[in-house]
Amino acid sequence: xxxxxxxLDETALVAIEAQAAxxxxxxxxELQEDSAxxxxxxxxxxxxxxxxxxxxxSQLRELIAQAPxxxxxxxxxxxxxxxxxxxxxxxxxVFGPPKVLDKSGETHLGxxxxxxxxxxxxxxxxxxxxxxxxxxxxxxxxxAVPHMQLLKAHMELSDKPMMGTVISEVALRDIADAVxxxxxxxxxxxxxxxxxxxxYQVNPLRCLRASAELxxxxxxxxxxxxxxxxxxxxxxxxxxxxxxxLVGLALTQIYxxxxxxxGGIFATPFSMQFMGPVFGTPESHLVQLAACQLIRRLGIPVxxxxxxxxxxxxxxxxxxxGAGVLGASLLGGADLILHSAxxxxxxxxxxxxxxxxxxxxxxxxLPVYSEAAV
Amino acid sequence: xxxxxxxLDETALVAIEAQAAxxxxxxxxELQEDSAxxxxxxxxxxxxxxxxxxxxxSQLRELIAQAPxxxxxxxxxxxxxxxxxxxxxxxxxVFGPPKVLDKSGETHLGxxxxxxxxxxxxxxxxxxxxxxxxxxxxxxxxxAVPHMQLLKAHMELSDKPMMGTVISEVALRDIADAVxxxxxxxxxxxxxxxxxxxxYQVNPLRCLRASAELxxxxxxxxxxxxxxxxxxxxxxxxxxxxxxxLVGLALTQIYxxxxxxxGGIFATPFSMQFMGPVFGTPESHLVQLAACQLIRRLGIPVxxxxxxxxxxxxxxxxxxxGAGVLGASLLGGADLILHSAxxxxxxxxxxxxxxxxxxxxxxxxLPVYSEAAV
Numbered sequence: 001x002x003x004x005x006x007x008l009d010e011t012a013l014v015a016i017e018a019q020a021a022x023x024x025x026x027x028x029x030e031l032q033e034d035s036a037x038x039x040x041x042x043x044x045x046x047x048x049x050x051x052x053x054x055x056x057x058s059q060l061r062e063l064i065a066q067a068p069x070x071x072x073x074x075x076x077x078x079x080x081x082x083x084x085x086x087x088x089x090x091x092x093x094v095f096g097p098p099k100v101l102d103k104s105g106e107t108h109l110g111x112x113x114x115x116x117x118x119x120x121x122x123x124x125x126x127x128x129x130x131x132x133x134x135x136x137x138x139x140x141x142x143x144a145v146p147h148m149q150l151l152k153a154h155m156e157l158s159d160k161p162m163m164g165t166v167i168s169e170v171a172l173r174d175i176a177d178a179v180x181x182x183x184x185x186x187x188x189x190x191x192x193x194x195x196x197x198x199x200y201q202v203n204p205l206r207c208l209r210a211s212a213e214l215x216x217x218x219x220x221x222x223x224x225x226x227x228x229x230x231x232x233x234x235x236x237x238x239x240x241x242x243x244x245x246l247v248g249l250a251l252t253q254i255y256x257x258x259x260x261x262x263g264g265i266f267a268t269p270f271s272m273q274f275m276g277p278v279f280g281t282p283e284s285h286l287v288q289l290a291a292c293q294l295i296r297r298l299g300i301p302v303x304x305x306x307x308x309x310x311x312x313x314x315x316x317x318x319x320x321x322g323a324g325v326l327g328a329s330l331l332g333g334a335d336l337i338l339h340s341a342x343x344x345x346x347x348x349x350x351x352x353x354x355x356x357x358x359x360x361x362x363x364x365x366l367p368v369y370s371e372a373a374v
Numbered sequence: 375x376x377x378x379x380x381x382l383d384e385t386a387l388v389a390i391e392a393q394a395a396x397x398x399x400x401x402x403x404e405l406q407e408d409s410a411x412x413x414x415x416x417x418x419x420x421x422x423x424x425x426x427x428x429x430x431x432s433q434l435r436e437l438i439a440q441a442p443x444x445x446x447x448x449x450x451x452x453x454x455x456x457x458x459x460x461x462x463x464x465x466x467x468v469f470g471p472p473k474v475l476d477k478s479g480e481t482h483l484g485x486x487x488x489x490x491x492x493x494x495x496x497x498x499x500x501x502x503x504x505x506x507x508x509x510x511x512x513x514x515x516x517x518a519v520p521h522m523q524l525l526k527a528h529m530e531l532s533d534k535p536m537m538g539t540v541i542s543e544v545a546l547r548d549i550a551d552a553v554x555x556x557x558x559x560x561x562x563x564x565x566x567x568x569x570x571x572x573x574y575q576v577n578p579l580r581c582l583r584a585s586a587e588l589x590x591x592x593x594x595x596x597x598x599x600x601x602x603x604x605x606x607x608x609x610x611x612x613x614x615x616x617x618x619x620l621v622g623l624a625l626t627q628i629y630x631x632x633x634x635x636x637g638g639i640f641a642t643p644f645s646m647q648f649m650g651p652v653f654g655t656p657e658s659h660l661v662q663l664a665a666c667q668l669i670r671r672l673g674i675p676v677x678x679x680x681x682x683x684x685x686x687x688x689x690x691x692x693x694x695x696g697a698g699v700l701g702a703s704l705l706g707g708a709d710l711i712l713h714s715a716x717x718x719x720x721x722x723x724x725x726x727x728x729x730x731x732x733x734x735x736x737x738x739x740l741p742v743y744s745e746a747a748v
Contacts, residue, residue: 005379005705282742285701307694316731319693320681324739327659327701331379357690365698368656 004333007289012235016294019239020246021057023198028054029247033202036209040254053247060250061298064261067253069299070335071260073130073161073217074187080159082129084189084217084262085301085335088370091362092130092163093122094342094350095191098137101313101344101351110136110350112145116153118342121355123158127362128341130189133163135342136350147171151178164188164216169206176214183215186260191219191338194244196229208248212255219303219336220248221264225277228270234283238290241265249300262336264303265291279346280309280321285328292332304334307358312345314354322358323365330369378707381663386609390668393613394620395431397572402428403621407576410583414628427621434624435672438635441627443673444709445634447504447535447591448561454533456503458563458591458636459675459709462744465736466504466537467496468716468724469565472511475718475725479687484510484724486519490527492716495729497532501736502715504563507537509716510724521545525552538562538590543580550588557589560634565593565712568618570603582622586629593677593710594622595638599651602644608657612664615639623674636710638677639665653720654683654695659702666706678708681732686719688728696732697739704743 008016030052031037038048044063046055070085082090099107100114118135122128131154138145147165154162155178162179165171172190181187190211194200200208211218222241224230230237245263252259268277268284288304295302306329307322322343329337341358342350382390404426405411412422418437420429444459456464473481474488492509496502505528512519521539528536529552536553539545546564555561564585568574574582585592596615598604604611619637626633642651642658662678669676680703681696696717703711715732716724 003381003383007377009377282739286742314690316688316690316693316696316728317735319690319695320697320735321693322690323694323697324701327698331705354690357694361691361694365656368660 004292005289005331006293007286008293013293013297016235016239016242020242023239023243024055024057024246027198028052029244030199031205032199034205037200037205037251040251044254055247055250057246060246063250063253064246064298064300066257067249067261067300068258070301071186071217073189074185075161076159080161082161089304089330089334089366090129090336091127091306091340091366092336092338093118093128093132093135093355094339094347095132095163096134096137097343097348097350099349100136101349103353107349109139112138112140112149112153114138115150116157117352118350118355119153119157121352123160125359127359127366128160130161130163131158133165147175148178151175155179162188164190164211166190166192166204166207168203169210172207172210173214176216181214181216186215186217189217189219189262191221192248193221193223194248196222196224196244197240198244200248208251209255212252212259215256215259217260217262218252219262219264219338220245220252221266221303224267225270226267226283227272230267234267234287234290237267237287238265238294241267241291242294249298262301262303263295263298265294266305277346278310280325282324285324288325288328288334289332292334296333301335302333304329304332304337306337306340306343307361308339308343308347310346312349314344314351314357318344318354323361326362326365327369330366378666379663379705380667381660382667387667387671390609390613390616394616397613397617398429398431398620400428401572402426403618404573405579406573408579411574411579411625414625418628429621429624431620434620437624437627438620438672438674440631441623441635441674442632444675445560445591447563448559449535450533454535456535463678463704463708463740464503464710465501465680465714465740466710466712467492467502467506467509467729468713468721469506469537470508470511471717471722471724473723474510475723477727481723483513486512486514486523486527488512489524490531491726492724492729493527493531495726497534499733501733501740502534504535504537505532507539521549522552525549529553536562538564538585540564540566540578540581542577543584546581546584547588550590555588555590560589560591563591563593563636565595566622567595567597568622570596570598570618571614572618574622582625583629586626586633589630589633591634591636592626593636593638593712594619594626595640595677598641599644600641600657601646604641608641608661608664611641611661612639612668615641615665616668623672636675636677637669637672639668640679651720652684654699656698659698662699662702662708663706666708670707675709676707678703678706678711680711680714680717681735682713682717682721684720686723688718688725688731692718692728697735700736700739701743704740
């Protein structure tokens with residue numbers, strides 16, 4: 001009876017899709033310093049010039065149609081495993097912040113102790129389906145702690161599904177080996193962010209390939225700053241973002257037809273006042289709603305964002321900005337919600353207190369909104 | 375191109391409307407201690423027994439169809455006047471809190487000085503279309519300051535449209551006289567809340583009549599506590615709320631065909647833990663979305679709620695709860711949003727700091743969300 005929020009009608013969706021197709025055929029997408037990716041596109045007959053591919057959008061859609069519309073993300077136990085693209089959204093925590101906000105209101109570079117605390121929080125919270133990965137950058141002796149020590153925290157402290165590292169292809173394969181990830185079982189979910197406008201850098205391309213070859217899950221996302229790395233208007237940003245992710249999603253299917261993927265299009269305004277992106281803004285809520293519609297039409301699960309904010313504190317601003325983004329993901333029907341809890345200061349800071357309040361809100365809002373967005 | 379969030383489909387809406395009609399014909403609505411209201415319903419041939427009316431829903435709908443689908447809410451100047459039911463939602467502040475939270479985090483009973491400060495805030499904020507009324511209860515010598523002193527604050531400090539008092543019919547008429555409210559000019563907007571389940575008390579009935587006779591605007595709202603004063607499930611609460619407001623809305627049109635009205639249905643869970651309503655909850659967001667659909671079908675403007683919360687502080691909880699309710703009102707397409715800014719502690723507390731942050735968020739979110747909910 002209730003249903004997903006259809007922000008855009010069919011005419012608008014088709015217009016954005018046509019614009020994305022035109023961008024692909026006329027401007028193309030740059031695949032930097034990775035001949036294997038270009039070779040992959042040549043193998044399907046796509047036009048490539050220098051480092052740029054000019055694919056046919058309908059051919060990409062046909063490739064993407066081979067990807068599953070739902071798949072199981074395995075934890076250490078069957079009981080901890082979850083289905084992405086199933087009956088409810090799957091929730092994962094913040095990814096990537098270098099700094100931690102402590103109880104006294106001071107910030108410090110993240111440590112392995114912080115990391116373990118964050119994994120424990122995610123393990124214990126009913127709101128979290130996953131312990132994610134890189135919950136903060138863990139520093140020891142001033143340097144980032146190697147990925148295998150982070151993995152140890154996930155393996156020791158939780159049975160829940162985890163993401164994987166995308167710091168390098170070697171590190172990605174290390175972790176895949178260590179958890180025994182095989183092609184028949186998606187244990188890891190790799191967050192491959194391209195670099196708008198219309199560019200994939202070499203490291204994400206290598207990680208994408210490794211993830212697909214290993215049969216692990218790959219989240220292909222465009223994270224745009226409207227007015228800086230994309231058009232300032234929403235329709236234009238959506239068209240660019242769609243063009244961008246079509247390339248990465250199709251590439252996974254060239255490497256391994258049927259490899260599990262998730263697509264995401266995110267865009268937030270770029271402030272010309274302080275020259276940076278502003279997170280949690282209402283424009284990004286609407287982009288999220290439209291992105292859910294566009295990606296669902298590809299027949300794959302949709303990635304949304306959670307309680308993200310520009311605020312440096314867990315205050316009212318963090319609350320209203322975060323609730324707006326999360327609400328859009330839920331009402332739009334996103335299947336996987338990343339950065340759900342803990343995120344502050346445009347993603348550079350994580351707070352354990354904010355993890356707790358975010359998780360409390362998610363536990364309240366998720367069942368009610370998900371029921372609405374059937 | 376973008377559009378209002380249609381949470382419920384036609385089948386669901388018709389089912390709720392049919393249920394409301396059945397409630398009216400079989401259970402009826404009690405009009406307490408006010409023979410004039412019962413006489414009014416008898417005059418249109420509705421069945422009345424003791425203090426209860428059992429009207430025909432379609433007859434009520436025909437009466438309500440005489441009310442305007444948009445009308446001007448006049449301020450002291452034409453420039454300050456706004457249209458309710460027009461191209462964008464009209465925003466009014468909190469109504470009714472007895473206590474004020476000051477900068478040091480202490481609470482005190484509201485004073486006339488607080489009241490004047492709150493009126494000034496609303497006057498100066500671009501987010502606020504109105505200075506509302508009863509922004510806090512102003513106490514002097516332990517007693518509530520009379521309504522004419524509150525009026526003085528609105529008249530001295532702002533040109534923006536104001537609501538009126540519903541403390542008594544006499545007070546309502548005092549203020550209407552003082553502002554020169556005539557039948558051809560809606561200067562005041564009176565918030566007539568019925569008492570769920572299915573009851574109108576005598577004072578609201580008298581205020582409703584006075585407001586309609588004077589040609590002033592009347593907001594008829596049901597404010598339900600799900601599980602206490604309404605069914606615990608949303609569909610049942612919506613049916614009850616619709617039945618309730620149909621009676622009050624039709625009554626205004628019996629007294630004065632064409633009198634400007636706004637309808638609102640609000641419901642929030644009742645906590646069996648602390649025996650009180652919980653504000654800002656996701657259930658109330660969905661009720662708000664559905665209420666927008668049901669009331670729009672009556673051809674009159676819709677009342678929504680703003681940044682309301684159970685929190686006692688202007689913290690993350692206040693942010694995420696408030697943003698959720700406001701977001702539902704905006705995405706659902708509410709035409710008048712009451713309690714938009716300042717509300718804390720289930721409406722018993724107002725904070726000037728929260729007024730400021732709420733207004734900042736409203737200024738950001740309103741143009742973007744309203745554009746979506748065209």
